[in-house]
Amino acid sequence: MLTVLSVKDAKERILSAVTAQTHCTTVPLPDATERVLARSVAAQHDLPTFPRSTMDGYAVRAKDTFGASESMPALFDVAGEVMMGQAPPAAVAAGQALRIATGGMLPEGSDAVVMVEHTEDLGGATLAVNRAVAPGENTIARGEDIKAGETILPAGHILRPQDIGALAAMGQVMIDVAQKPRVAILSTGDELVMPDMEPKEGQIRDINSYLLSAWAQRCGAEPSRLGIIPDTAEELLNALQNTGDYDCVILSGGSSAGTRDHTASCIDQLGKPGVLFHGVSMRPGKPLIFGVVDGKPYFGLSGNPTSAMVGFLLFVRPLLLQMAGAVERNPVITARAERNLSSASGREDYIRAALYEQEGQLWARPILGQANLISTVVRGDALLRIPQNSEGIEAGDTVEVMLI
Amino acid sequence: MLTVLSVKDAKERILSAVTAQTHCTTVPLPDATERVLARSVAAQHDLPTFPRSTMDGYAVRAKDTFGASESMPALFDVAGEVMMGQAPPAAVAAGQALRIATGGMLPEGSDAVVMVEHTEDLGGATLAVNRAVAPGENTIARGEDIKAGETILPAGHILRPQDIGALAAMGQVMIDVAQKPRVAILSTGDELVMPDMEPKEGQIRDINSYLLSAWAQRCGAEPSRLGIIPDTAEELLNALQNTGDYDCVILSGGSSAGTRDHTASCIDQLGKPGVLFHGVSMRPGKPLIFGVVDGKPYFGLSGNPTSAMVGFLLFVRPLLLQMAGAVERNPVITARAERNLSSASGREDYIRAALYEQEGQLWARPILGQANLISTVVRGDALLRIPQNSEGIEAGDTVEVMLI
Numbered sequence: 001m002l003t004v005l006s007v008k009d010a011k012e013r014i015l016s017a018v019t020a021q022t023h024c025t026t027v028p029l030p031d032a033t034e035r036v037l038a039r040s041v042a043a044q045h046d047l048p049t050f051p052r053s054t055m056d057g058y059a060v061r062a063k064d065t066f067g068a069s070e071s072m073p074a075l076f077d078v079a080g081e082v083m084m085g086q087a088p089p090a091a092v093a094a095g096q097a098l099r100i101a102t103g104g105m106l107p108e109g110s111d112a113v114v115m116v117e118h119t120e121d122l123g124g125a126t127l128a129v130n131r132a133v134a135p136g137e138n139t140i141a142r143g144e145d146i147k148a149g150e151t152i153l154p155a156g157h158i159l160r161p162q163d164i165g166a167l168a169a170m171g172q173v174m175i176d177v178a179q180k181p182r183v184a185i186l187s188t189g190d191e192l193v194m195p196d197m198e199p200k201e202g203q204i205r206d207i208n209s210y211l212l213s214a215w216a217q218r219c220g221a222e223p224s225r226l227g228i229i230p231d232t233a234e235e236l237l238n239a240l241q242n243t244g245d246y247d248c249v250i251l252s253g254g255s256s257a258g259t260r261d262h263t264a265s266c267i268d269q270l271g272k273p274g275v276l277f278h279g280v281s282m283r284p285g286k287p288l289i290f291g292v293v294d295g296k297p298y299f300g301l302s303g304n305p306t307s308a309m310v311g312f313l314l315f316v317r318p319l320l321l322q323m324a325g326a327v328e329r330n331p332v333i334t335a336r337a338e339r340n341l342s343s344a345s346g347r348e349d350y351i352r353a354a355l356y357e358q359e360g361q362l363w364a365r366p367i368l369g370q371a372n373l374i375s376t377v378v379r380g381d382a383l384l385r386i387p388q389n390s391e392g393i394e395a396g397d398t399v400e401v402m403l404i
Numbered sequence: 405m406l407t408v409l410s411v412k413d414a415k416e417r418i419l420s421a422v423t424a425q426t427h428c429t430t431v432p433l434p435d436a437t438e439r440v441l442a443r444s445v446a447a448q449h450d451l452p453t454f455p456r457s458t459m460d461g462y463a464v465r466a467k468d469t470f471g472a473s474e475s476m477p478a479l480f481d482v483a484g485e486v487m488m489g490q491a492p493p494a495a496v497a498a499g500q501a502l503r504i505a506t507g508g509m510l511p512e513g514s515d516a517v518v519m520v521e522h523t524e525d526l527g528g529a530t531l532a533v534n535r536a537v538a539p540g541e542n543t544i545a546r547g548e549d550i551k552a553g554e555t556i557l558p559a560g561h562i563l564r565p566q567d568i569g570a571l572a573a574m575g576q577v578m579i580d581v582a583q584k585p586r587v588a589i590l591s592t593g594d595e596l597v598m599p600d601m602e603p604k605e606g607q608i609r610d611i612n613s614y615l616l617s618a619w620a621q622r623c624g625a626e627p628s629r630l631g632i633i634p635d636t637a638e639e640l641l642n643a644l645q646n647t648g649d650y651d652c653v654i655l656s657g658g659s660s661a662g663t664r665d666h667t668a669s670c671i672d673q674l675g676k677p678g679v680l681f682h683g684v685s686m687r688p689g690k691p692l693i694f695g696v697v698d699g700k701p702y703f704g705l706s707g708n709p710t711s712a713m714v715g716f717l718l719f720v721r722p723l724l725l726q727m728a729g730a731v732e733r734n735p736v737i738t739a740r741a742e743r744n745l746s747s748a749s750g751r752e753d754y755i756r757a758a759l760y761e762q763e764g765q766l767w768a769r770p771i772l773g774q775a776n777l778i779s780t781v782v783r784g785d786a787l788l789r790i791p792q793n794s795e796g797i798e799a800g801d802t803v804e805v806m807l808i
Contacts, residue, residue, distance in 0.1 A: 029599065030629075033618040047778075048608060054776060084635060085595035087605035101663075103595055103707060105606040145777040152782065161622060162781040162808065165615030165709050168599040169608075169778060191489035191507055195433065195572040201491035202509040204452060204573075211569030214437040218565060225434075231488060259505075303507060305569050329785055331759040331766055331807075333737055355735040360802065362735055372458055373549040374451075374573060377566040378556065381733055398764065403735075404566065 004279040006388055007314060007348045010290070013276060014319050017292045022325040023179040029167055032159050034220060035177035036326040040155045046143030047169055051106040055138040058097035058119060058127060059088075059110035062135040073120070073128035082107060097127050106139055113138035146170075156327035158220070178324040180222040184246035185212050186239055188229045188253035188263070189303055207305045207374060208252040215312050219320045221248075231259050237266045240298075247296065247323060250316060251289075253303035260287055263300040267291035270298075281388065282348040284371035285311040304372040310350050310383065313402065335364040335401045337384065342392035352380035353401065364401055377404060408683035410792055411718060411752045414694070417680055418723050421696045426729040427583040433571055436563050439581035440624060440730040444559045450547030451573055455510040459542040462501035462523060462531060463492075463514035466539040477524070477532035486511060501531050510543055517542035550574075560731035562624070582728040584626040588650035589617050590643055592657035592667070593707055594635045611709045611778060612656040619716050623724045625652075635663050641670045644702075651700065651727060654720060655693075657707035664691055667704040671695035674702075685792065686752040688775035689715040708776040714754050714787065717806065739768040739805045741788065746796035756784035757805065768805055781808060 005013065024038040053059065060076060068074035076097035080089045088107035092098055097114070098107050106113070115138060118131040146152060152166050153159070159167075159177075167175060185208075192206045193199050206228055213223035224246065229239045236251075243249045251263055260278075267289070268274035275291040284307035289300030299316055301308040321328055335355055343349040353364035364384050369376045382401040386393055393399055409417065428442040457463065464480060472478035480501035484493045492511035496502055501518070502511050510517070519542060522535040550556060556570050557563070563571075563581075571579060589612075596610045597603050610632050617627035628650065633643045640655075647653045655667055664682075671693070672678035679695040688711035693704030703720055705712040725732055739759055747753040757768035768788050773780045786805040790797055797803055 029614060030617060033621060049603065050605060054774070083606075084593060085607050103593070103608075140774065140776065144774075145779050152779075160808065161615055161618030162709075162713060162778065164618045165611045165713075166778050166782045168611045168614040169709075171599050171602070171609060173600045189488060189507070195575055196577045198575070199453065200489075201454060202487075203489050204507075205575055207569040207572045210433060210572040211565055213434060214565030214568045217437060305566075305573075309566060309569075329759075331739075331785060332761045332764070334764065334766065335735075355733075357736045360736070360738065360804070362738065370458070370544065370548075372544065374566065374570050375549050375556075378570045381735060400764070404564065 004281050005277050007280055007282050010277060010280045010288070011315060011318060014290055014297070014315055015322055017276060018297050018319060018323065019295065020323055020325050024176050025179050026174050026176050029164060029173045029175055032167070032175040032177055033161060033164055035159055035175070036220060036324045037153055037155055037157045037159055038176040038178050038325065040151050041153045041167065041170070041172060043146045043148050043150045043152055043170055046148045047146040048140060048142060051142050052140045053100045053102055053104045053106060053113045053138060054140055055113050055115045056101050057113045057115045057138065059092055059100045059107050059113050060097045060129070060133070061092060061094060061110060062112035062133050062137065064095055065114060065129050065132040068129050068132045070130045073130040076127040076129060078125045078127050111135045154327070156325045158326055158328065178326070180220055181247040181320050181323045182245065183216045183221045183223045183320065184226050184243040184249045185209050185216065185223050186226045186229050186249070186251050188231060188236060188251055188259065190231045192228045192253065194228065208303065208308050211305055211309060212250055212252060212312055215309065215317070216320065219317050220324055220326065221320045231262065233262045233266060236262055237269055240266055240270055248320065249296065249298045250301060251299065252301040252308045260289065260300070264289055267293065267298045267300070281346055282350065284350065285314070288315065290315070305374045306371055306377050309377060313383070313404070333401050333403060334398050335362040335382070335384070337393050337395060337397050337399050338363055338365045339395045340392065341366060341386060343386040343390060345391045346388060348388045349386040350383040351386065352376040353382050353384040354379060355381045355401065364399065380404060408685050409681050411684055411686050414681060414684045414692070415719060415722060418694055418701070418719055419726055421680060422701050422723060422727065423699065424726055424729050428580050429583045430578050430580050433568060433577045433579055436571070436579040436581055437565060437568055438624060439563055440728045441557055441559055441561045441563055442580040442582050442729065444555050445557045445571065445574070445576060447550045447552050447554045447556055447574055450552045451550040452544060452546060455546050456544045457504045457506060457508045457510060457517045457542060458544055459517050459519045460505050461517045461519045461542065463496055463504045463511050463517050464501045464533070464537070465496060465498060465514060466516035466537050466541065468499055469518060469533050469536040472533050472536050474534045477534040480531040480533060482529045482531050515539045558731070560729045562730055562732065582730070584624055585651040585724050585727045586649065587620045587625045587627045587724065588630050588647040588653045589613050589620065589627050590630045590633050590653070590655050592633045592635060592640060592655055592663065596632045596657065598632065612707070612712050615709055615713060616654055616656060616716055619713065619721070620724065623721050624728055624730065625724045635666065637666045637670060640666055641673055644670055644674055652724065653700070653702045654705060655703065656705040656712045664693065664704070668693055671697065671702045671704070685750055686718070686754065688754065689718070692719065694719070709778045710775055710781050713781060717787070717808070737805050737807060738802050739766040739786070739788070741797050741799060741801050741803050742767055742769045743799045744796065745770060745790060747790040747794060749795045750792060752792045753790040754787040755790065756780040757786050757788040758783060759785045759805065768803065784808060
């Protein structure tokens with residue numbers, strides 16, 4: 001029973017079949033990069049907590065500078081200096097100035113900073129200001145960066161270096177992040193041997209366990225390679241029954257019809273609801289199996305590494321992110337196709353392509369070779385998408401690309 | 405002595421001032437993802453090592469099928485079956501077929517595979533083939549994916565999941581990668597306190613140590629946070645003299661003129677040649693200091709986190725990659741600007757922007773707020789570049805963006 005879904009429908013069915021069961025763990029701030037924020041973080045105080053100077057100069061009352069010019073400078077009494085990291089020694093009264101450095105705390109009474117370049121020290125604590133400043137000029141107001149109570153980062157955000165910076169600013173040194181989904185990765189096939197083995201005639205090395213665990217890691221999951229499973233229903237069922245510790249199971253292999261049937265029937269034997277669909281109208285990666293048993297997702301990807309990789313990127317990746325509660329901010333990137341590409345209508349194609357820049361534009365050069373060659377994804381930087389309702393694209397067309 | 409360089413000149417001077425001193429280390433294949441390949445890897449054998457079927461069906465001599473059709477099928481003797489992972493039991497002679505599954509080893513004598521869908525089992529080991537196949541059809545030739553001796557991955561390549569797969573295919577289980585550059589990160593400033601401290605009036609928490617070490621990590625370097633250094637030449641010099649174990653030193657802070665002078669003079673006191681330039685015509689991040697002492701690079705970045713980050717991305721990042729011998733494949737990504745943006749000619753501007761998609765195109769919405777607000781890079785996904793010779797861009801213009 002081969003139910004072939006569109007890519008869009010398949011993705012929707014996968015994402016709606018599995019509930020996020022985010023377990024939270026607390027990590028020190030420096031370890032939180034690339035992790036998924038488990039709860040939204042609100043600012044506990046204004047940032048900055050005090051008005052600051054953004055220039056080296058003098059804190060003044062702006063109105064005392066109005067009308068000042070080179071030929072008619074305004075004169076000020078320098079009443080002291082704001083030391084970095086300290087409260088100002090005094091407030092600023094009319095006609096007074098306090099020396100201040102970039103980042104210094106603006107004194108009471110002052111509302112602007114005159115850049116040192118626009119002043120002249122006349123000696124005897126007298127300062128000539130030869131340019132007027134507007135209120136607020138060369139300062140940051142209290143809370144201008146972040147206001148107390150404001151959500152800095154929402155739950156589900158994947159923490160980037162600058163987010164780590166913002167959390168440091170707020171004194172958040174222990175961060176609640178989602179636990180990494182634990183992913184079991186199994187390769188099936190009597191032809192497979194471990195990469196450190198010398199394959200005999202008819203044998204090939206297991207690529208997918210390594211390829212898929214590297215991708216799982218890149219998606220923020222914690223992969224475990226459970227090895228190579230011989231192509232019998234018994235061995236496969238036995239292996240699947242030993243994946244209780246994992247949140248998601250990825251099988252690959254079984255490219256042949258018989259083995260695909262093993263995979264599907266073993267998932268069904270594990271429990272309910274079992275296999276939800278089998279086959280997606282895409283190339284490469286059509287023979288994709290997806291099932292759910294007791295809320296846990298099972299993927300049966302193609303044995304062919306490129307197909308397995310495309311299946312992973314289109315379906316496993318979004319699910320792993322959803323399982324961690326992650327909300328992705330992944331902008332769609334487009335490039336212009338270097339040449340015509342044909343495609344069957346009703347099928348989504350993912351063409352391996354090398355990207356290059358020409359006159360400020362991004363171009364995609366399709367890489368020739370069958371979809372089952374791993375060299376095409378090694379030489380490529382991107383997958384070029386030909387939508388389902390298209391019969392191909394013409395040279396120069398702008399197309400969506402997925403960076404790999 | 406403020407020598408202000410263009411972004412391009414500054415980058416060139418930095419990259420030409422430091423020689424890559426790549427030390428190599430060997431790691432197990434699964435740990436090699438994101439690492440920089442230290443030597444190029446050539447294929448030790450063809451991939452696949454034998455011709456394979458890409459379909460479930462029958463291995464035949466293509467010419468025996470010529471002329472076959474639904475109404476006039478070609479008849480074959482089924483002489484056996486190719487088992488997965490084994491050499492074929494026999495060669496294929498004229499009029500013979502061997503059953504074969506996807507990935508099976510093509511028998512001697514055969515040069516094509518007829519899909520099972522185009523055959524009919526007539527019983528008694530007789531097979532009707534109702535469609536002709538061309539030589540090579542539904543097969544992969546030996547070496548079609550990768551040829552023995554071919555360079556699979558060049559030295560300096562940053563290993564992606566698919567590269568890990570290709571290395572597994574070749575039986576490379578221990579990989580020579582570049583050692584991660586060790587980066588010392590120091591924050592200077594009397595106003596700084598550690599993030600777990602409650603700042604007093606005039607104090608702020610150290611953001612940059614955390615922001616910059618997260619970025620360094622993302623560039624494949626090994627950062628060490630050496631803490632907060634008070635704003636005296638003596639303490640700074642002392643701290644710098646204790647960075648002997650590191651390959652690169654990043655200072656940040658000292659936004660004020662006096663402190664910037666400390667940084668520059670301390671680097672000069674360490675040895676020759678000392679500070680190479682001071683200031684880059686860009687915004688944010690203009691007051692950038694770069695020096696080299698005994699071949700080791702020293703950066704003095706702004707104290708302001710956003711400026712420090714832009715300085716890191718434009719200058720430190722390419723140098724760290726070069727130090728690891730890494731060759732980046734970073735396609736230029738462009739987006740259309742949502743609104744007019746002005747810029748001073750002679751200066752490169754990096755505007756924080758949020759990216760979004762509209763009708764298949766990527767747009768960049770500039771984020772308002774001074775360059776010194778960390779919230780602008782937290783809310784942004786990208787830096788939008790306004791080139792040096794431009795006085796601004798107009799709404800709808802296509803501009804280069806750097807994803808952050």
